[in-house]
Amino acid sequence: MREEGAAPLVAPVGETPIVVLVRPQLAENIGTxxxxxxxxxxxxxxxVAPRDGWPKERAWAAASGADRILDAAQLFDTVDAAVADCHRVIGTCPRPRHVVVPVLTARAAAAELRAINGRDERVAILFGPERAGLEAEDLARADTLVRYPLNPEFSSLNLAQAVMVMAYEWWVAADETPPRRLQTHKTEVATKGSLDNFMGHLVDELDACGFLRNAPKRPGMIRNLRHWFQRGEVTEQELRTLHGVVAELSRGRMRHGRPEKTAEPDDQD
Structure with a gap:
């Protein structure tokens, strides 16, 4: 059933969480x-006991290339059979129903999943049918519950969304992407020395054109300009462009002569 261009998905060596869909209703939801x-x-x-049977072509059509996951999907008649070889079972539940059991957020559950699999133990995550979620008998098979902290006025998720939240938290629990970075393409953030060099160039030309002629205001104006460039994570390429701008303004002034009068700079202190 695999489509052309299916992603080359290969499970890593060792244990990773098993997603168990309990009585899913629509093949499209299994695909997504x-x-x-x-x-x-x-x-x-x-x-576990898909309502419309299995396999279904519509699932592959909705999977957007995640065919290998569907190709390898296992079919079971009961939850007990689906989790029989697992050491731990986590159930997703919007509202815990009169049970004494640990309840985790998705983020906390992801950390626990990493720890469990790190011990080479097998863990399953149960997701219930689209309409009502897991039933009490299903939840009785779980030793831990997961509840997503969503808007209490509207916390409804479709099946794929519920799985996506858990999959995302699983991934980022071990991901080393920095929380913030500056996209610089083929340049890099300018050094303080480069910034000082540009500021010297800029201030020389501002002095030459008379912009900084107000002596009492001059230090504050220069300081404000410096804060502006320091704050902006200016790149080396941007500084080269700014050097060119300042140099061209200077050449233009020389070609046309210095204006008799320049505008009084605003108070920038």
């Missing part, structure tokens, strides 16, 4: 679940 799993680096899918 596979897509969400692939986004977050989850590869093992088990299906």
């Amino acid at each position: 679940t596979a897509r969400a799993m692939a986004n977050g680096g989850l590869f093992h899918l088990r299906l």
Whole structure:
């Protein structure tokens, strides 16, 4: 059933969480679940008594290339059979129902999943049917519950969204992407020395054209200019461009002669 251009998804060596869809209703939702799993680096899918049977072509059509996850999906008649080889079972539940059991956020659950798999133990995450979620009997198979902290006025998720939240948290729990970075393409952030060099060039030309002629205001104006460039994470390429701008303004002034009068600079202190 694999489409042309399917992603070359290969599960890593060792244990990773198993996504168990309990009585899913629509094949399209199984397909979009596979897509969400692939986004977050989850590869093992088990299906418990899908309402419309399995396999279904519509699932592959909705998977956007996550075909290998669907190709390898395992089919079970009951939740007990689906989790029989697992050491831990986590159930997703919007509202815990009169049970004494640990309840984690998705982020905390992801950390626990990493720890469990790090011990080479197998863990399953149960997701219930689209309409009502897991039933009490399903939740009785779970030793831990997960509840997403969403808007209490509207916390409804479709099946793939629910899986995506968990898959995302699983992925970022081990991801080393810095929380913030500056995209500089082929240049780099300017050094303080480069900034000082440019400021010297700029101030010389501002003095030459008379912009900084007000002696009492001059230090504050220069300081404000320096703060502006320091704050902006200026790149080396941008500084080269600014050097060119200042040099061209200077040449233009020389070609046409210095104006008899320049505008009085605003108070910038």
